[in-house]
Amino acid sequence: MAAISHILERGAEGATLGQRIWKSRIDYLFLIPGMLVFGAFIFWPMIASFYYSTLDWTGFGAHSEFIGLANYAELLNDEFFYSAFKRSFLFMLATVPFQMIVGLMLAIVLNNKFLKLATVFRAMIFLPVVSPVAVIAIVMVLMLSPFNGPINGFLIETHLVSRAVDLLGSPQMVLWTLAGIFVWKWTGITLVYWLAALQTVPDELYEAAKLDGVKTWQVIMHIVLPIVAPFAVVIGLISAISALNVFPLIQATTQGGPFFSSEVMEVYIFRTAFAPSSGQFPRLGYASAAGVIFGLSIMALTILQVIAVRRVRRKEAENV
Amino acid sequence: MSDAALPPGRMRQSIFTPRRKRFITSIVLAVMCVIWIYPLIWMIAASFKPNSELFTNPGMIPNRPTFENYGRAWTEANMQRYFFNTLFVTVGSVLITTIAAALGGYVLGRREFPGKWPLMGLMVFTLFIPQGYTIIPVFQLLTTLGLGQSLWGLMLATCGHSIVIFILLFAGYFTQMPRELEEASRMDGVGPVKTFWYVMLPLAKPIVVTVVVMQSLQAWNDFLLPLVITLANPAMRTLSVGIYSFKGEHFVDWGGMMAASTIAIGPIVLLFLFLQRYFIDGLAGAVKG
Numbered sequence: 001m002a003a004i005s006h007i008l009e010r011g012a013e014g015a016t017l018g019q020r021i022w023k024s025r026i027d028y029l030f031l032i033p034g035m036l037v038f039g040a041f042i043f044w045p046m047i048a049s050f051y052y053s054t055l056d057w058t059g060f061g062a063h064s065e066f067i068g069l070a071n072y073a074e075l076l077n078d079e080f081f082y083s084a085f086k087r088s089f090l091f092m093l094a095t096v097p098f099q100m101i102v103g104l105m106l107a108i109v110l111n112n113k114f115l116k117l118a119t120v121f122r123a124m125i126f127l128p129v130v131s132p133v134a135v136i137a138i139v140m141v142l143m144l145s146p147f148n149g150p151i152n153g154f155l156i157e158t159h160l161v162s163r164a165v166d167l168l169g170s171p172q173m174v175l176w177t178l179a180g181i182f183v184w185k186w187t188g189i190t191l192v193y194w195l196a197a198l199q200t201v202p203d204e205l206y207e208a209a210k211l212d213g214v215k216t217w218q219v220i221m222h223i224v225l226p227i228v229a230p231f232a233v234v235i236g237l238i239s240a241i242s243a244l245n246v247f248p249l250i251q252a253t254t255q256g257g258p259f260f261s262s263e264v265m266e267v268y269i270f271r272t273a274f275a276p277s278s279g280q281f282p283r284l285g286y287a288s289a290a291g292v293i294f295g296l297s298i299m300a301l302t303i304l305q306v307i308a309v310r311r312v313r314r315k316e317a318e319n320v
Numbered sequence: 321m322s323d324a325a326l327p328p329g330r331m332r333q334s335i336f337t338p339r340r341k342r343f344i345t346s347i348v349l350a351v352m353c354v355i356w357i358y359p360l361i362w363m364i365a366a367s368f369k370p371n372s373e374l375f376t377n378p379g380m381i382p383n384r385p386t387f388e389n390y391g392r393a394w395t396e397a398n399m400q401r402y403f404f405n406t407l408f409v410t411v412g413s414v415l416i417t418t419i420a421a422a423l424g425g426y427v428l429g430r431r432e433f434p435g436k437w438p439l440m441g442l443m444v445f446t447l448f449i450p451q452g453y454t455i456i457p458v459f460q461l462l463t464t465l466g467l468g469q470s471l472w473g474l475m476l477a478t479c480g481h482s483i484v485i486f487i488l489l490f491a492g493y494f495t496q497m498p499r500e501l502e503e504a505s506r507m508d509g510v511g512p513v514k515t516f517w518y519v520m521l522p523l524a525k526p527i528v529v530t531v532v533v534m535q536s537l538q539a540w541n542d543f544l545l546p547l548v549i550t551l552a553n554p555a556m557r558t559l560s561v562g563i564y565s566f567k568g569e570h571f572v573d574w575g576g577m578m579a580a581s582t583i584a585i586g587p588i589v590l591l592f593l594f595l596q597r598y599f600i601d602g603l604a605g606a607v608k609g
């Protein structure tokens with residue numbers, strides 16, 4: 001509202017709002033294609049999800065009935081929902097720190113401009129990032145297979161284990177195995193983010209440190225890390241959000257199993273809305289309510305992190 | 321950076337000269353990187369092994385290399401069809417997204433008009449909403465429009481994934497350009513559409529390439545949306561969904577599965593290797609912004 005009244009006031013200084021809109025008609029014309037896509041596939045779904053979450057709705061094309069907040073009330077007592085919600089955030093906490101630390105270490109090594117093959121190594125580490133998740137999933141299922149899979153073959157041959165381990169088939173291990181695959185797939189992207197952050201460290205600092213005879217690890221600890229630290233918040237935010245959107249990897253690898261032990265939020269939503277177990281109806285309203293809670297949590301997380309970024313930047317400005 | 325380690329006095333005494341140190345670092349990194357991409361190498365190797373050999377020969381080189389797996393995957397498992405479906409969705413969504421984002425970003429980056437800032441705020445606000453939150457209304461909308469079972473619907477909805485990021489990328493780039501550009505073309509009597517197309521867009525070439533590359537990656541590898549749209553219509557599957565269903569439908573055919581995977585991964589990896597810089601700059605841009 002504030003924004004609208006602001007515009008109206010500004011309009012009053014010169015032309016009226018209507019005149020100004022008419023004057024900018026060509027600008028609006030340019031915006032149409034982008035806004036059609038944005039409106040149809042982002043803005044409208046965001047609003048519609050709220051509405052759908054108040055419906056008892058058993059399938060596309062089926063009759064739906066308004067039931068108020070009953071879906072939310074039911075979710076609060078749904079154990080599958082709770083576990084999936086917790087698992088999503090557990091998965092995030094398990095992957096983000098590893099991904100960030102491994103990415104940073106690789107970035108520091110590869111940032112050496114005397115290392116001739118750095119771009120080749122970077123490309124190799126980046127390869128899993130561009131590979132389709134469905135492919136990664138199927139290759140991992142075969143490689144980790146307890147029946148003749150090469151990883152188990154290797155582990156048995158080197159006597160690290162006495163018999164095959166079913167890393168994706170055990171309810172205790174499956175989430176951690178998936179976390180490992182996830183970190184492997186996406187570290188390349190964190191590496192690239194860190195490399196971009198490291199470009200902000202001036203070369204003169206390295207040279208000055210070299211002349212003073214400072215050791216490499218001291219340069220890293222006392223010069224490099226403090227400079228790139230503010231980027232950690234942004235990189236952490238992007239990594240956290242992508243760890244919460246892990247649907248493709250988990251659906252393609254385990255479909256949330258075994259016994260729902262790797263069912264994260266989006267897999268839960270997908271199962272409830274599109275792939276109910278036999279004999280049950282899809283529950284679109286109920287799944288929407290779960291989606292709304294999940295979406296709002298992510299937005300809350302984003303806002304918290306944005307506030308953190310602002311804080312860090314302000315502190316920096318004060319120090320300088 | 322390892323060079324920074326040694327004080328000048330010690331440099332001659334140490335057995336680890338900077339050059340030798342770099343050499344050792346390179347060897348260690350090379351070994352690590354090969355292990356890193358081992359699963360992908362294993363996939364390609366397995367795609368050339370007959371199924372009987374897959375279980376018995378753990379080595380990389382097939383004893384009797386064969387193309388049979390590719391034949392089976394391409395025709396029997398329908399990868400041929402899925403390949404062209406994916407190509408259609410990718411090319412179409414790249415065209416639409418790039419043009420829409422460039423037009424929108426140009427206006428938002430360079431012009432003042434009523435409603436600009438609320439619109440920017442709204443877009444930034446939606447930047448991080450998860451796909452699981454929007455998928456039901458998206459599918460419902462496509463069904464209402466009669467596109468719920470068609471490749472056109474899939475292609476259009478695929479445009480939505482990153483449109484906001486792309487618009488903001490263009491807007492950020494266009495903002496930095498000098499004002500005189502438009503003034504000069506206005507003096508020459510060139511209209512706004514022509515100015516955009518012949519003056520501004522060519523200048524934004526680096527962003528155009530970045531957006532093309534990122535949207536290709538997005539569309540080629542997309543999973544949830546094509547999965548939902550093709551649940552009732554297997555003929556519309558994309559490669560990602562096709563491989564996912566392959567696992568359920570022909571589970572014993574490992575060789576075929578690996579061939580199908582290699583087919584799915586090939587084009588996007590080639591695109592990456594040729595346009596590496598744009599992939600990496602585009603993604604790194606997200607952090608700086």
